[in-house]
Amino acid sequence: MITQQMNKPIGWLAAILLLTACDNGKENTAPQAEPLTVTHIVGIGKVIPQEGVVELAAPASGIVEECYFAAGDQVAAGDLILVLDKTDETLSLQESDAGLATQQLQVTSAQLTLEQERIALEDLRRRLSDARELLTAGAVTGEEVRRLQNDLDQGAERLKRVENDYRLQQSRLREMQAARAARENDLSQRSFRAPVGGTLLTLTPRAGEAVTMHQPYGRIAPDRPLVVMAEIDELFADRLAVGQPCTIHLPGDSSVVATGRIARLSPDLKRKSLFSDSGSDLEDRRIREIEVSLDELQQPLFIESKVECRVDVN
Numbered sequence: 001m002i003t004q005q006m007n008k009p010i011g012w013l014a015a016i017l018l019l020t021a022c023d024n025g026k027e028n029t030a031p032q033a034e035p036l037t038v039t040h041i042v043g044i045g046k047v048i049p050q051e052g053v054v055e056l057a058a059p060a061s062g063i064v065e066e067c068y069f070a071a072g073d074q075v076a077a078g079d080l081i082l083v084l085d086k087t088d089e090t091l092s093l094q095e096s097d098a099g100l101a102t103q104q105l106q107v108t109s110a111q112l113t114l115e116q117e118r119i120a121l122e123d124l125r126r127r128l129s130d131a132r133e134l135l136t137a138g139a140v141t142g143e144e145v146r147r148l149q150n151d152l153d154q155g156a157e158r159l160k161r162v163e164n165d166y167r168l169q170q171s172r173l174r175e176m177q178a179a180r181a182a183r184e185n186d187l188s189q190r191s192f193r194a195p196v197g198g199t200l201l202t203l204t205p206r207a208g209e210a211v212t213m214h215q216p217y218g219r220i221a222p223d224r225p226l227v228v229m230a231e232i233d234e235l236f237a238d239r240l241a242v243g244q245p246c247t248i249h250l251p252g253d254s255s256v257v258a259t260g261r262i263a264r265l266s267p268d269l270k271r272k273s274l275f276s277d278s279g280s281d282l283e284d285r286r287i288r289e290i291e292v293s294l295d296e297l298q299q300p301l302f303i304e305s306k307v308e309c310r311v312d313v314n
Helices: 002-030 085-135 142-190 234-239
Strands: 040-049 055-057 060-067 080-084 191-193 198-203 216-222 226-233 245-249 254-263 286-297 308-312
Touching: 040 216, 040 286, 055 060, 060 142, 080 198, 085 142, 142 191, 226 254, 226 308, 245 286
Parallel strands: none
Antiparallel strands: 040 226, 040 308, 055 216, 060 080, 080 191, 198 216, 226 286, 245 254, 245 308, 254 286
16 A cells, blocks of 8 residues: 555656656747848938038127018029118228228328438438538538538438338228228128028018027028938948938838938937937937938928938848
8 A cells, every 4th residue: 555655646746747848849849930131221311402401690680671582582692681780880881981081191191201201311411421522622611511410310310200100100001991891891791691502491580670690590401412311220220331222201101202322321329319309308219320312203302301211221
């Protein structure tokens, strides 16, 4: 009886080990899943002119007097976009012109005085030379020669003073010319001109409104080929290369609206920036920025429109 009771646990243990061995055999013979092969990478991007949109910064502060263009207009480089009130700058320039005219007369007068002193001194030198010759012949006294010598010395001193005054008047003229150039520049800064040719995307101020120096007042899309700036997740950053073909799609649409190739890759990883909802986004993800040159457009694309960029990495 004791033998039978001991054999029961041993039998159960043998059955459990047999079942476990069967299960392990089944797991080992199950097919392994093959790793996925990535053939395309999709990133979000936007359409911009090559080298980007030009942000217009105000070169001066003031009240807008007149606008010559509106958003959507074509402008050429140098076109006058708007003008600020320039009453003060015009009066200041007129004052400089009046001062320059007066100073120019001062310079001319000092120059004439200088020429007269030079002639007078040269005459004294000639007379002194003649007097010394006559003194040798006994025709004049030594007192006369000493007087002429004294007059010559005094004339030389007067010439130095006149020369210094002439240089001083010239220096003042140059200072006033520099001041006038600065005031003329201030006046020219009241006229805002297009730095490049293209499409005026925005023009914020209107006549009668104020603008602040160095603050943006408009944006221009230069007349350059369109490109797509897209952001690719850092997970696939090392799979990108210049020259890889790309297709451009509108968000949520599988239709191809343009084709192109990667023309430029950023050398580093950046924060998401193109369409970030908030500057306080705490998501710790980085992207690699790519620039896609467009070969063919299937339909028109608007500047700064959001698109999907599909990169072929095969």
